[in-house]
Amino acid sequence: xQRRSFLKLVGLSAFFHQWLLRDLSAAQGPVVAxxxxxxxxxxxxxxxxxLGGMHRFVKKGDVVVVKPNIGWDRNPDQAANTxxxxxxxxxxxxxxxxxxxxxxxxxxxxxxxxxxxxxGMTAALKGMKNVELKFVENERFKKVALRGKALSExxxxxxxxxxxxxxxxxxxxxxxxxxxxxxxxxxxGMMGGNRGAIHKNIDEALADVNQALKSHLVxxxxxxxxxxxxxxxxxxxxxxxxxxxIASTDIVAADxxxxxxxxxxxxxxxVTVAAHRRxxxxxxxxxxxxxxx
Amino acid sequence: MKKITVARLFQLLFLLAFLVLxxxxxxxxxxxxxxAVNSLFRMDPLVAxxxxxxxxxxxxLLVPALVTVVATLLLGxxxxxxxxxxxxxxxxxxxxxxxTAPIRxxxxxxxxxxxxxxxxxxxxxxxxxxxxxxxxILVRALTFFVHPIIGDAARSGWVSxxxxxxxxRDHLAPAYELLRDNLLPFRETFYPLAFIxxxxxxxxxxxxxxxxxxxxxxxxxxGTLLGLLSRYTPFKRTPAALCSDCKACRALCPxxxxxxVLKQEECILCMECQKGCRFDRVRFPLAxxxxxxxxxxxxxxxxxxxxxxxxFLAGSFRYRSPESQPRLLRPxxxxxxxxFLKKCVRCGECMKVCLKGALYPAVAQAGLExxxxxxxxxxxxxxxxxxxxxxxxxxxxxxxxxxxxxKKRAVIGKAVFDKNHCLPFARKTNCIVCExxxxxxxxxxxxxxxxxxxxxxxxxxxxxxxxxxxxxxxCGICENVCPLEGKAGIExxxxxxxKPLAAAALTQSPGSGAAPGADPYQ
Numbered sequence: 001x002q003r004r005s006f007l008k009l010v011g012l013s014a015f016f017h018q019w020l021l022r023d024l025s026a027a028q029g030p031v032v033a034x035x036x037x038x039x040x041x042x043x044x045x046x047x048x049x050x051l052g053g054m055h056r057f058v059k060k061g062d063v064v065v066v067k068p069n070i071g072w073d074r075n076p077d078q079a080a081n082t083x084x085x086x087x088x089x090x091x092x093x094x095x096x097x098x099x100x101x102x103x104x105x106x107x108x109x110x111x112x113x114x115x116x117x118x119x120g121m122t123a124a125l126k127g128m129k130n131v132e133l134k135f136v137e138n139e140r141f142k143k144v145a146l147r148g149k150a151l152s153e154x155x156x157x158x159x160x161x162x163x164x165x166x167x168x169x170x171x172x173x174x175x176x177x178x179x180x181x182x183x184x185x186x187x188x189g190m191m192g193g194n195r196g197a198i199h200k201n202i203d204e205a206l207a208d209v210n211q212a213l214k215s216h217l218v219x220x221x222x223x224x225x226x227x228x229x230x231x232x233x234x235x236x237x238x239x240x241x242x243x244x245x246i247a248s249t250d251i252v253a254a255d256x257x258x259x260x261x262x263x264x265x266x267x268x269x270x271v272t273v274a275a276h277r278r279x280x281x282x283x284x285x286x287x288x289x290x291x292x293x
Numbered sequence: 294m295k296k297i298t299v300a301r302l303f304q305l306l307f308l309l310a311f312l313v314l315x316x317x318x319x320x321x322x323x324x325x326x327x328x329a330v331n332s333l334f335r336m337d338p339l340v341a342x343x344x345x346x347x348x349x350x351x352x353x354l355l356v357p358a359l360v361t362v363v364a365t366l367l368l369g370x371x372x373x374x375x376x377x378x379x380x381x382x383x384x385x386x387x388x389x390x391x392x393t394a395p396i397r398x399x400x401x402x403x404x405x406x407x408x409x410x411x412x413x414x415x416x417x418x419x420x421x422x423x424x425x426x427x428x429x430i431l432v433r434a435l436t437f438f439v440h441p442i443i444g445d446a447a448r449s450g451w452v453s454x455x456x457x458x459x460x461x462r463d464h465l466a467p468a469y470e471l472l473r474d475n476l477l478p479f480r481e482t483f484y485p486l487a488f489i490x491x492x493x494x495x496x497x498x499x500x501x502x503x504x505x506x507x508x509x510x511x512x513x514x515x516g517t518l519l520g521l522l523s524r525y526t527p528f529k530r531t532p533a534a535l536c537s538d539c540k541a542c543r544a545l546c547p548x549x550x551x552x553x554v555l556k557q558e559e560c561i562l563c564m565e566c567q568k569g570c571r572f573d574r575v576r577f578p579l580a581x582x583x584x585x586x587x588x589x590x591x592x593x594x595x596x597x598x599x600x601x602x603x604x605f606l607a608g609s610f611r612y613r614s615p616e617s618q619p620r621l622l623r624p625x626x627x628x629x630x631x632x633f634l635k636k637c638v639r640c641g642e643c644m645k646v647c648l649k650g651a652l653y654p655a656v657a658q659a660g661l662e663x664x665x666x667x668x669x670x671x672x673x674x675x676x677x678x679x680x681x682x683x684x685x686x687x688x689x690x691x692x693x694x695x696x697x698x699x700k701k702r703a704v705i706g707k708a709v710f711d712k713n714h715c716l717p718f719a720r721k722t723n724c725i726v727c728e729x730x731x732x733x734x735x736x737x738x739x740x741x742x743x744x745x746x747x748x749x750x751x752x753x754x755x756x757x758x759x760x761x762x763x764x765x766x767x768c769g770i771c772e773n774v775c776p777l778e779g780k781a782g783i784e785x786x787x788x789x790x791x792k793p794l795a796a797a798a799l800t801q802s803p804g805s806g807a808a809p810g811a812d813p814y815q
Contacts, residue, residue, distance in 0.1 A: 073679050109730060109774070111648045111677050113320055113479065118679070122322075134466075139452045162460070176740060177725050177756065196776035200722035234734040 030250035030282050032257045035293040036243050040223045044089035047219065047247035050293035053097075057165050057217050057249075060098035065105075065163035066090055068121070068221075069171050069186055072232045073110035076120045079226040079239045082171045084124035086221045086245060090167060091131055100130065103159060106189040107136040141192030148208025149278075150201040155192030156213055168215035168251065172222045172258045174230030174238075178202060178271050180262060181231055182255040183218040184210055184280075185271060203274035210251060210280055218254040220246040222261055252281025253288045260285070300374055300563050304381040311378040315435060316476055318646050318686055324697070326685050330642055333378075333428050334688030336361045338522070339515040340638050343422035344689055346415035347635035354690050362522060369523040373509055373516050373548075374561030379427040379497070380509055384547070386498060387505045395504040399511040400551070405595045406602070408514040413603025418631070419610060419662050423638035425514050433665065434494035436641040437484040437654065444478040482650040482674075486665065490641075490654075510548040510559050520558030529580045530555055530566070536574065545569040610662035617658040619786045622669035622767065624652060624683045625676055625703040626693040628791050630659075636691035639665035643683035643692055650674035651769065652683065667692075669705055671769025671785050676705060678732035678768060701732075702793040706767030706785040708738070708760050715782030717757045721747045725756050727771035727783050737764035738771060738783075758783075766794055 033050035037043040048054050058064055068082035076084060091102050104125060108115040112135050116122045125133045141155035160166055170186035177199060178185060184206050188195055190213055198205035222244040226233040233239065242261060248254035252275045256266035266272050266283045276283035311333060318329040334340050341358035345351065361372060373380050411422050423429045451469055454462050473479065484490075500507035509516045534554045535542055543550045545566050549559040567575040624643055627633045644652040644667050651674030652667040659666055667683075669676060678701060684694040695703060708727075712718035717725070717740075728738040740756035747753045760783075767785045775781035 073677065110732075111320070111680070113322065114648065114677065114679065117322055132466075137452075137455075139455045159460075176728050177723060194776050194778075196724075196726035196774055199724045199726055199776065200716060200720075202723075229734060229736055231729055232732060234732065 029287045029289055030248060030253040031289045031291055032246060032248040032250070032253050033291045033293050034257065035245050035247075038243050040083055040085040040243065040245065041089040043223065043243060043245040044086045044219065044247075045093060046293040047245045048090070048093055048217075050291045051217075051247050051249065054093040055097040057167075058094050058097035058099050059164070061100045062098070062164035063162075064094045064099045064102045064165045064167060065160050066094070066102060066167045066169055067160065067186065067189060068104065068106060068169040069181075069189065070106040070112075070115050070119045070121055071109045071189065073114040073118050074232060074234060075118055077224075077236060077239065078233050079171065079173060079224045080231060080233045081115070081119040081121070082169050083221045083223045084120035086219065086223060087121065087169060088124045088128075090169060090219060091125065091128065094165070094167070095128075095130060099165075102131045103163070104131065104133045105136055105157075105159070107157070107191070108189075112136070138192070144212050146208045146212050148204065148211065150204035151198065151208045154209065156209070157190040157192065160190045160213060165216045166213065168218045170218075170220055171225070172220050172246075172261065173226035173233070174228050174262070176230070179264060179269055180259060182258050182269075182272075183215060183220060183251045184255055184275050187213055187215070203270045204278075206271050207275045207278040207280060210275060211278065215251050216249065218246075218248050218251045220254055220258045222246060222258060225261065227262065250281040250288070252276050252283050253285075256283040256285055257288065257290065298564050298568055303375045304384065307376045308378045308381040315432070315440075315645075318642055319479065320646070320648050320680070320682060321474065324679070324681070326646070326682060329646070329686040330428075330432055330640070331686050331688035332357070333432075334426075334638055334640055337426065337428060337515060338362050338365070339422050339426055339518050340689065342412060342518065343415040343420050344636060344638075346412055347418050347420040348632070352690055354688065361519075365519050365522040366525060368528060369526040369560060369562055370516065370519045370558065371562040372519055373513075374563035377427060377509075377515075379431045380506065380561070382431070383497070383501060383506055383509065387501045387547075390498075390501045392501075392505070393503055395507070395551075396500075399500075399503075399507065402592065402595045404512055404514070404517040405599060407512060408517040409596065409599025410603035410606045411514055413600050414607040415603075415635075417604055417607040418635055419607035420635050420637070421606075421610075421662070422514065423640060424665065426638065426640075427508075427513050427515050429638060429640050429665075430490075430493050430497065433486075433490040433639070433641045433654075436490075436645040437487040438491035440478050440645070441481065441483055441487070445481045445483075447472065447477050448481055478645075480650050484644065484653055485656050486654045490665075505547045506561075509561070517558075523558055523560075526557070527579050528577045529557070530560060531576050531578060531580075532574060536572075539571065541569060541571065542566045542575075610660060613660040614657070620784075621655075621658050621787050622671070622706045622769070622785060623787075624667055624669065624692045625700050625705055625766070625768075626684055626695045627691070633691050634659070634663060634666065636689045637666045638689055638691070640688060641665065641667075642686040642688070643667050646682040646686050647674065648677045648680050648682065649773075651676050669769060669785075671772035672781060673773075675770040675773040676766075676768040678770075699793065702766065702796065704766050704788065704791045704793060705769065706787045707762055707765050708767065708769075708771050708783050708785050710758065710760065710783050711780075714777055714780060715758070716777070717755050719782070721745055721753060721755060723756055724776065724782075725758050726774050726776055728756075728758055730770045730774045732768065732770060733764045733766070735761075735764055737761050737766070764794065 033047045035043040035046035068087045070081050072080040074080035094102050140158045142158045144156045145153050168183050170183050175181040222242045224241045227240050228238045255272050259266050272283050314330045336357035338358045338361050341355040497508040549556045651669050653670050654665045655663045655668045681697050681700045684692045716722050731738040740758045769785045771783045772781045
């Protein structure tokens with residue numbers, strides 16, 4: 001067949017049989033792995049394995065940044081920060097895949113010393129070789145031209161930008177302004193300056209930032225989730241235990257799936273909708289391959 | 294330094310202990326600080342005396358001061374020559390400072406004119422002892438000036454290394470972190486009154502130009518008080534006066550022998566005379582209790598003058614500007630302003646230990662009587678929900694040491710929205726960063742959803758925040774994180790009634806049910 005006639009055929013079939021092409025792309029659509037286990041380290045490993053294993057992302061000698069939520073001076077039971085067990089499992093997987101160094105940090109909202117200790121992160125990563133649990137330092141924020149819809153430029157954290165692999169590890173929880181906070185919003189922890197100011201147009205602003213700082217792997221901690229009074233919580237009555245870990249390379253798809261755990265639809269979350277519209281990933285769960293691990 | 298005497302050894306040990314405790318007065322990974330510089334103030338009889346005079350009540354926190362009193366009655370003014378870190382600093386530098394003649398104006402009764410009015414003013418309930426207390430002067434100079442400057446210098450150096458080396462700086466990180474976690478202040482906080490604090494300390498060093506231990510023998514109110522107590526010590530140095538054949542003691546003694554006789558109330562038992570005596574004559578034998586050769590107070594008019602002076606001194610500091618009162622926020626757990634001022638020694642430890650740099654010394658907000666006392670400045674730092682450190686390090690309990698559950702309920706003030714600034718009201722844009730950060734489990738800041746027309750004519754769903762007074766403890770995180778530049782859209786204001794929040798309010802929603810302005814969390 002000649003090239004021209006092939007193109008004609010494809011073009012025509014695309015015109016008349018949109019559903020056919022859609023199915024075709026769906027087959028190649030993003031994968032979201034969902035693992036459930038009371039052993040949260042095992043759930044984490046299973047979710048990553050279902051995506052093809054950590055060695056798909058981390059090559060020998062890579063510098064890996066793991067970005068959990070360590071924003072609040074809350075303990076692990078209160079579900080305001082990422083589960084330290086999940087973080088440790090990811091760090092171990094990254095090291096096993098050959099990472100030269102794994103750095104773990106977050107720009108916390110409360111006092112960073114208290115957050116790191118109370119979240120259980122300090123204890124979980126203590127004594128691990130080639131692992132740095134470090135505080136965010138102001139001088140490392142670099143102005144990045146975002147040329148986005150809401151932000152033309154912003155200061156982002158250079159260690160996250162320069163990492164060979166950036167692994168985004170949010171905890172799934174309630175948030176009054178955005179309804180939920182998941183992977184897309186977790187990246188706010190890599191923003192410098194007066195980041196609260198982006199709340200006035202947070203949907204587009206988060207899409208802008210996520211466009212500049214891509215998460216190579218998103219692992220959402222839903223081992224226990226905060227269903228109300230987020231993002232800090234504090235009341236154990238607001239905590240629900242799901243024992244789930246969600247992993248994907250598509251941040252929008254991961255967020256979209258996690259949304260359903262709260263009884264919301266992905267289109268209810270305007271942060272997800274904006275990111276999808278901006279081409280950051282798939283929010284239609286029908287087009288996402290969900291793998292239960 | 295010459296041969297080391299036991300006194301010298303003690304001095305250096307106590308100075309070292311003091312510096313270690315000072316550096317430890319900071320969050321270092323534990324919720325509790327077992328030992329801090331406060332122990333120094335707790336064994337300070339001047340602090341105890343003024344506390345007793347002002348509050349007319351006793352606290353077990355000051356038991357160590359009683360021990361000092363008893364020991365001084367027995368042994369004399371050993372405290373100044375063996376323990377006081379300010380005295381040790383003076384001993385360390387005085388050798389390097391050439392002496393001119395003593396200042397005549399400082400001699401005589403000046404020190405009583407300082408001590409007595411301060412104590413009498415405390416009796417009239419204005420406790421100013423901390424302003425002139427030697428530890429207070431030393432700790433404030435270190436807290437407000439020396440430590441922040443060192444911290445800032447180290448931090449700037451570290452930052453410029455980054456500009457120079459980039460990521461390669463990471464190789465040096467372990468060394469820097471060791472310094473940061475053990476020696477440096479964690480935050481670069483700059484304090485008002487830093488200059489005055491260090492100037493007062495500098496002045497004391499400057500006075501060494503005229504004679505050694507000039508501050509100690511002529512001014513220090515603590516030293517003067519200890520001197521009064523030491524009158525009856527059964528241990529009296531012999532010989533009591535300079536020996537006619539030698540007179541070396543005049544040069545050896547750092548504090549006394551101005552008039553050829555040893556003044557009991559100025560002898561700090563440093564033992565330099567014993568060590569330096571060529572004839573081995575100096576002894577400190579147990580001589581039995583006897584009254585000193587001089588009258589207890591030099592003159593009756595000093596006593597009368599001190600009392601009258603103190604009374605009027607107390608009156609002269611009372612003015613308070615009304616504009617500053619609404620923002621006069623005291624640390625958590627402080628219930629009443631008057632009681633607080635009676636107990637606060639203005640040592641600056643709470644400000645040093647404050648995790649988020651929320652506490653600063655008052656300049657004039659609390660009137661002149663409140664200078665150096667701590668105030669919360671929420672725009673610079675807020676009170677961390679789970680932190681109880683300021684109460685732990687307060688030497689006198691002016692800031693009560695509350696368990697964490699109680700501290701969370703302690704009211705610093707109440708947050709109030711300024712709708713002319715707050716974004717959802719003033720600009721019709723969403724924000725509620727304050728709500729996000731509010732640490733109360735049931736949220737003292739909530740929001741109601743309203744649909745409005747924004748300036749461009751679009752319909753917009755706005756979340757308009759409001760404060761639930763029964764839940765607000767005035768921690769100030771809302772004001773601190775408000776993304777508005779300059780003035781915040783929400784501010785914490787002082788309240789007279791600082792009764793702790795009801796325990797029940799923290800776990801259940803108050804007024805649930807029929808409350809108007811429906812609670813979005815129900």
